[in-house]
Amino acid sequence: MKIALIGYGKMGRTIERFAVQRGHTISVKIDKDNTEDIYSEMFKTSDVAIEFTGSETAFNNVTATLNLGVPVVCGTTGWLDRLDDAKWLCNKNRLGFVYSSNFSLGVNIFFYISIKLAEMMKNYTDYVPSIEEIHHIHKKDAPSGTAITLAEGIIDSLNLKKWSLKAEEDSLYINAVRTGEVPGTHSVTYENDIDSIKIIHEAKNREGFALGAVVAAEFIVGKRGFYTMKDVLGL
Numbered sequence: 066m067k068i069a070l071i072g073y074g075k076m077g078r079t080i081e082r083f084a085v086q087r088g089h090t091i092s093v094k095i096d097k098d099n100t101e102d103i104y105s106e107m108f109k110t111s112d113v114a115i116e117f118t119g120s121e122t123a124f125n126n127v128t129a130t131l132n133l134g135v136p137v138v139c140g141t142t143g144w145l146d147r148l149d150d151a152k153w154l155c156n157k158n159r160l161g162f163v164y165s166s167n168f169s170l171g172v173n174i175f176f177y178i179s180i181k182l183a184e185m186m187k188n189y190t191d192y193v194p195s196i197e198e199i200h201h202i203h204k205k206d207a208p209s210g211t212a213i214t215l216a217e218g219i220i221d222s223l224n225l226k227k228w229s230l231k232a233e234e235d236s237l238y239i240n241a242v243r244t245g246e247v248p249g250t251h252s253v254t255y256e257n258d259i260d261s262i263k264i265i266h267e268a269k270n271r272e273g274f275a276l277g278a279v280v281a282a283e284f285i286v287g288k289r290g291f292y293t294m295k296d297v298l299g300l
Contacts, residue, residue: 079275136161142210166210168277183222
């Protein structure tokens, strides 16, 4: 399989390593210094593209990729206000598109556990839910896409109004911390005056994200429509 990489920073290089290990080739590597190569013949003839850049460029990259007839896997967060537009374009062009706020197998199991826990806690209203996410100082968006995905699952189960970066009535509080070089730690807590219940996922490095992105790329080739990691992993 020929994979085009959009974004060739630390994540892009880790994705390349896993892709090669799994028998794939990298057709083109696009970064900030050669963005025009997204229109190259090497890109257009790729089997799939994997996009990890920044929130300000992700939507344009996904749009260009789908318009060029290449299915795409995107793990960039911070642009969810345009996700419905990308889904529409995916269906219009009859191509496959996988988006996830986090491609880690462990995180996606964590999402599943969090929803199940929220369903269990909905009858115990004295417990106040909250989320904390900790990432490295280079991460620009806050809260993380992973924290937002966690929050959406909890909000649906507990009938809360929204998530918020400050404590508000009928809202799910998210504490977003940026420190050091932390790859990503997410926790969900339910607390009352007597005790607290907490579940945690801690990423040790970027490798789980990179491997998941390659697995998603393998999954999407030949398919049409929008998918998430829940579909890729059959959860």
